[in-house]
Amino acid sequence: MFGFGSGYKTLSVDCLGCAVQSVASVHPDHSVTAQEQRDMITAFQRPNGGKIDEIEDGSGCFVASASSEWVLGVLKSSSIRTINDPVHIAVIGGTGLQSLPHFTHVATLKPSTPWGPPSSPISILHHPSPTTGHAIPIAFLSRHGLHHELAPHEVSSRANIAALRRLGVRTIIAFSAVGSLQEAIKPRDFVVPDQIIDRTKGVRPFTYFEGGMVGHVGFADPFDGALAEVVRRCGHSLEGEGVRLHDTGTVICMEGPQFSTRAESNMYRSFGGSVINMSALPEAKLAREAEIGYQMICMSTDYDCWHDSGDVTVEMVMGNMKANAENARRFVGAVLDELSKEEHAELVLAKHLEGQTRFAGGITAKEGRGREAKEKIAWLFPGYFD
Numbered sequence: 458m459f460g461f462g463s464g465y466k467t468l469s470v471d472c473l474g475c476a477v478q479s480v481a482s483v484h485p486d487h488s489v490t491a492q493e494q495r496d497m498i499t500a501f502q503r504p505n506g507g508k509i510d511e512i513e514d515g516s517g518c519f520v521a522s523a524s525s526e527w528v529l530g531v532l533k534s535s536s537i538r539t540i541n542d543p544v545h546i547a548v549i550g551g552t553g554l555q556s557l558p559h560f561t562h563v564a565t566l567k568p569s570t571p572w573g574p575p576s577s578p579i580s581i582l583h584h585p586s587p588t589t590g591h592a593i594p595i596a597f598l599s600r601h602g603l604h605h606e607l608a609p610h611e612v613s614s615r616a617n618i619a620a621l622r623r624l625g626v627r628t629i630i631a632f633s634a635v636g637s638l639q640e641a642i643k644p645r646d647f648v649v650p651d652q653i654i655d656r657t658k659g660v661r662p663f664t665y666f667e668g669g670m671v672g673h674v675g676f677a678d679p680f681d682g683a684l685a686e687v688v689r690r691c692g693h694s695l696e697g698e699g700v701r702l703h704d705t706g707t708v709i710c711m712e713g714p715q716f717s718t719r720a721e722s723n724m725y726r727s728f729g730g731s732v733i734n735m736s737a738l739p740e741a742k743l744a745r746e747a748e749i750g751y752q753m754i755c756m757s758t759d760y761d762c763w764h765d766s767g768d769v770t771v772e773m774v775m776g777n778m779k780a781n782a783e784n785a786r787r788f789v790g791a792v793l794d795e796l797s798k799e800e801h802a803e804l805v806l807a808k809h810l811e812g813q814t815r816f817a818g819g820i821t822a823k824e825g826r827g828r829e830a831k832e833k834i835a836w837l838f839p840g841y842f843d
């Protein structure tokens with residue numbers, strides 16, 4: 458239920474490019490139901506139509522879809538304000554980075570997707586562009602939930618990536634706490650990885666293309682090279698202020714949730730692994746299928762168990778993460794500053810990936826496509842496989 462303060466309240470919708478429109482008035486004692494709210498927004502909607510996907514009470518926010526883009530709405534005490542700014546950049550926070558406190562919070566979204574709800578509500582944060590001073594909206598999602606209640610194999614990566622794409626996101630900076638597999642990568646060092654070795658066990662849903670819609674995207678370079686360059690420059694600009702950065706590295710993504718055995722840890726070192734986590738996959742694969750530029754920033758929290766400094770524990774991981782959290786936030790902030798510059802507009806929109814999945818996913822002949830799979834894929838890529 459949405460409640461309103463005293464006095465008659467006019468509910469109005471304020472949309473960029475549209476005059477403010479009054480769509481309903483309510484008595485102060487009347488709590489507007491989700492259905493009434495839906496009707497009011499439907500009454501307002503733009504000529505190209507659209508439907509309400511979700512209305513969340515409590516947070517005062519709603520998500521409506523008009524054609525292919527989502528509209529973020531924020532319910533104020535006397536008005537419904539619709540923000541039409543598309544959100545192109547997202548940060549996925551991992552262990553110890555469950556929020557970005559230095560940004561202005563504008564909305565909390567709780568979308569649903571054909572793959573269920575994302576791991577956490579999506580916060581829309583405002584970040585001032587360093588060149589224009591205009592606020593750039595950034596989406597923030599907490600990979601393990603708001604309270605770290607999801608184990609690595611329970612993270613709903615398909616829903617996370619799908620919800621972000623539908624919001625307009627085409628660039629993801631993902632943060633991860635990792636174990637170090639190399640002496641030179643000390644605890645609290647940062648690594649901008651360029652490769653992944655998959656040691657997950659196939660128990661996590663890892664593709665959008667199944668059930669009668671087959672697709673094969675390229676994954677030779679699992680991270681986005683151009684995005685990585687921006688991230689490296691930002692990291693190096695903070696060096697000397699407590700940040701130490703390694704420009705490349707191979708992430709071993711293991712299944713977990715138990716840490717590795719010593720034999721495994723040594724084997725991963727012999728593979729050429731630099732760092733180890735439980736989160737790079739399937740996140741990076743799904744981002745690639747969704748045509749989203751994806752780069753992970755890793756922060757080393759321990760030496761894993763190959764090292765003679767002692768076996769890894771959660772206390773060790775959390776302790777180093779906490780001690781270095783401010784550097785992690787400064788690093789992410791510097792990257793967002795840089796990506797908010799006009800000169801990176803094409804990169805942020807991942808123009809270099811646009812359309813690749815249309816071809817990679819068009820392999821199944823129309824008559825062989827599964828109905829449910831077709832519907833789900835159409836939700837994610839409207840118009841791609843009509």
Ligand SMILES: CSC[C@H]1O[C@H](OP(=O)(O)O)[C@H](O)[C@@H]1O
Nearest residue numbers: 551552609633634734735736774
């Ligand atoms: C708490 S130690 C293991 C845990 O930490 C990493 O999380 P994230 O990548 O989300 O920062 C690692 O992948 C494991 O999930």
Ligand SMILES: Nc1ncnc2[nH]cnc12
Nearest residue numbers: 634635636733734735761
């Ligand atoms: N040693 C380790 N193994 C797997 N994931 C980790 N995350 C942080 N440290 C880790």
